[in-house]
Amino acid sequence: MSEQNTSCAAFQRVAAIDPGAVAVRSIGGTRQLTWSQYAAQVRDVAAGLAALGIGRGDTVASMMANRVEFYPLEVGAQHTGATSFTVYNTLSPEQLHYVFTNAGNRVVICEAQYVDRIRASGVPMETIVCVDNPVPGTLSVAQLVSLGRSDFDFDATWQAITPDDIVTLCYTSGTTGNPKGVEISHANLGFECRTYASVMPVEFGDRNVSYLPTAHMADRVMNLYLQLYYGTQITVVPDRADLPAALADVHPTIWGAVPRVWEKLKAAVEFSVATETDPARKAALTWALEAAGRKAAAQLAGAPLDDTQAAEWARADDLVLSKLRAKLGLDQLKWALSGAAPIPPETLGFFFGLGIPIxxxxxxxxxxxxxxxxxxxxxxxxxxxxxxxxxxxxxxxxxxxxxxxxxxxxxxxxxxxxxxxxxxxxxxxxxxxxxxxxxxxxxxxxxxxKELIINSGGKNMSPANIENTIKAATPLIGALATIGDRRPYNTALIVIDAESAAPYAAAHSLGDDSVAALAAHPELIAEIARGVAVGNAKLSRVEQIKRFTILPAFWEPGGDEITLTMKLRRKPIAEKYAKEIDRMYSAEVEDGVHEPAAGPA
CATH class of the missing domain: 2.30.38.10 (Luciferase; Domain 3)
Known part of the structure; x- marks a missing residue:
């Protein structure tokens, strides 16, 4: 039967395993859907969309935060045979115009706050469905459901979907020009979920946390689609600031994060140890992290710990590290992932040393x-x-x-x-x-x-490798862009980490924690210079950063410098900061241009 290889067939099978189990929930469980409620809502949503004329080959867009309602709406759209996809909440009217025109959707399901922006896109929508507050000229979810006809044949509709039908569109982050709409079929998706789970086991009831935008393919596969195929329980996190609370609430069994999240978790652990005021507790944490560091170093070197070190790590794990994992909410993981962008191996090693399977x-x-x-x-x-x-x-x-x-x-x-x-x-x-x-x-x-640097001497280098090596040396760096293509040596534009800025300013009694003040502060400049030097020591001489500039700005995802999936927009960066870049290549070191601390480099 062809329907056996569609996401809808997978959902119907999984929803029947334990209908009373919780499938989707909010942090703390104040809102939750059981599998039976979820399945009933999927049926109702499909009927309502079918009454609007949505069926196989049509396209339905959504635009909302990570919320419980998303799941039955998205999966209900799938059951009509439509292609259901999500746009990033940060898109401008002009960007929405491009995506909606390319996708060809006639329906958008969104939060009320986005209705004006969707209308400003200039793309005529036949129907806008609001998931939260009523807006004139739109439908509520209840009104959508009420449109469903009693003679709608739900089972025949979803069973008519074939593996070759397009299940979703994923718009690439667009580092160069407009995003491209990647067409993914039910067959693609079925192969991804089953084959991935053959390597990284997933079972009914596994717990995961959804905090990345649902327009991000990583969130769709790791949460939505693995749920459809295996019956995982998802806790939604509408505001990423609540992620630590969500992890502590859920204690996920499977979880993935982008490198920036892992780097922030690492910085938070290190900061909590550095600021611990109880001497005995601080000594225990420091000892345990040193044991963890030896385990990480051994793993990175591809060598086992000796018996003495292994015994010490086991003792540190029993007394300290296991409690630290539990506090983070990462103590019940079968596996954890990092993906979507390069990550410093040292960061992976840090979590491996803590006993987190990554x-x-x-x-x-x-x-x-x-x-x-x-x-x-x-x-x-x-x-x-x-x-x-x-x-x-x-x-x-x-x-x-x-x-x-x-x-x-x-x-x-x-x-x-x-x-x-x-x-x-x-x-x-x-x-x-x-x-x-x-x-x-x-x-x-x-x-x-296309991003490899070829310097004026003809040497090929990876900017991502250089950037990760430098970033691993200090949590104060939020982002950096390596410059060096057709240049005599490498330089870097550095942006301070927005979340580390205020704690650093407070810890050093700096008073003014504005980004402009911090970027010019001698102590912070010296700390970053030290980090650049430590990173340089791990790079070949030709790869090393010889000069750097700290920009008085934060780079926001979706802005001029960074895509929504946290990739650097290198060409726009080079154009926007052309003056700052040229100043780093002056014969003399100009004001505002810095060099790594002497010593390690």
């Missing part, structure tokens, strides 16, 4: 999200694991990694030229990533092909 994944929207990973017990930190079973790969002469198999997207919507650039006639996807593979099949991402 793996790095690699993938892209064009590959339905995750394409490589290894279970934590087999993970090699600094690699992104092995290619998932059932996929083929080869490395082109210039180092670009090519993938073929059931995860490869159908096409970019309404972009035949760009589809042809990415997908060849034999089905190979040109990923744009430079990746190496070792003798055991472990993959290591070097960088994006």
């Amino acid at each position: 793996s790095e994944v690699w993938g892209m929207s064009e590959l339905t999200c995750v394409a490589s990973v290894s279970p934590p017990a087999e993970a090699r930190l600094g690699t992104v694991g092995k290619l998932l079973p059932g996929l083929e790969a080869k490395i082109a002469d210039d180092g670009e990694y090519l993938v073929r198999g059931p995860l490869v997207m159908r096409e970019y919507r309404q972009e035949p030229g760009k589809t042809g650039d990415a997908l060849d006639a034999d089905g190979w996807l040109y990923t744009g990533d430079i990746i190496t593979e070792d003798a055991d099949g472990y993959l290591r991402v070097v960088d994006r092909k």
Whole structure:
């Protein structure tokens, strides 16, 4: 039966396993949906959308925070045969115009706060459904459901969906120009969920936390789609500031985060130890973190701990580390992930040392999200694991990694030229990533092909590797962009971490914690110079950062400098900060331009 390989068939099977179990909840469980309630709402939503004329081949958009209502609305749209997708809440009317025109949706389901922006996009919508407050000219969810006809054949409708139908669109982050709408089929999705779970086990009742935007393919796969196929329980986090509280509430069994979240967790642990006022407690935490550090260093070096060190780590785990994991809410994890962007291996090592089972994944929207990973017990930190079973790969002469198999997207919507650039006639996807593979099949991402730096001496370098090495040395750096293409040496534009700024200012009695004041403060400059020097010591001489500028600004996701998925927009950065960049290459060191601390570099 063809319907066995659709997300709708998966949902119907899973919803019947334990109808009284909680499927979706808010932090603290003040709002929750059981599987039976979820399934009933999916049926009602599908009936309402069908009454509006939505069916196979149509497209439905959503625009809202991570909330309980999203799930039955999204899955209900899927059951009509429609392609359901989410747009980022930060998109401007102009950006919404592009996405809605490309997607061709006639319906948007959103929060009331976005109605004016959707209307300002200039794309005529037949129906806007508001999930929270009433807005004139829109439908409430109750009104949508009331449209459902008694003769709507729900089962026949979802059973008519085929594996080749498009289940969702994922709009790429658009580091260069407009985003592209990646078309992902039910067959792509089924293969992703089943194959991923064959490597990283997922079971009914596994607990996860949804805090990334639902427009992000990482959230869709790790929460929405794994739930449809395996019956995980999701706790929604509408405000990322509440993530620590959510983790402590849920104690997830499976969880993934982008590198910035892992880096902030690491900084929070280190900050709590540094500011601990009880001498005995501080001594115990320091001792335990030192034992954890030795375990991390051994894992990064690919060598086991000796018996004495292993015994000390076990003692530290029993007395301190296990309690620290429980406090973080990360004590019941079967596995944890880092993905979506490169992460310093030292950061992965830090959590491994704490006893958190962590793996790095690699993938892209064009590959339905995750394409490589290894279970934590087999993970090699600094690699992104092995290619998932059932996929083929080869490395082109210039180092670009090519993938073929059931995860490869159908096409970019309404972009035949760009589809042809990415997908060849034999089905190979040109990923744009430079990746190496070792003798055991472990993959290591070097960088994006188009982002490699070639200096004036002809040396090829990975800016992402340089940036991660420097960032790992100090939590004060929120972002940095390495400059060096066709230049005699490398420099960096550095942005202070927004969440570390105020605590740093308070701890050092700086008084003024504005970004402009901090960027010019001698103590903070000296601390960052020290971090750059420590990072430089781990880089080859030609890769090292010789000068840097601390910008009096924070870079916000979706802004000029960083995409919504936290990737650097390198070309716009180079254009926007051209004057600051040129000043770093003056013969003399100009005011506001700094050099790494003397010593380690």
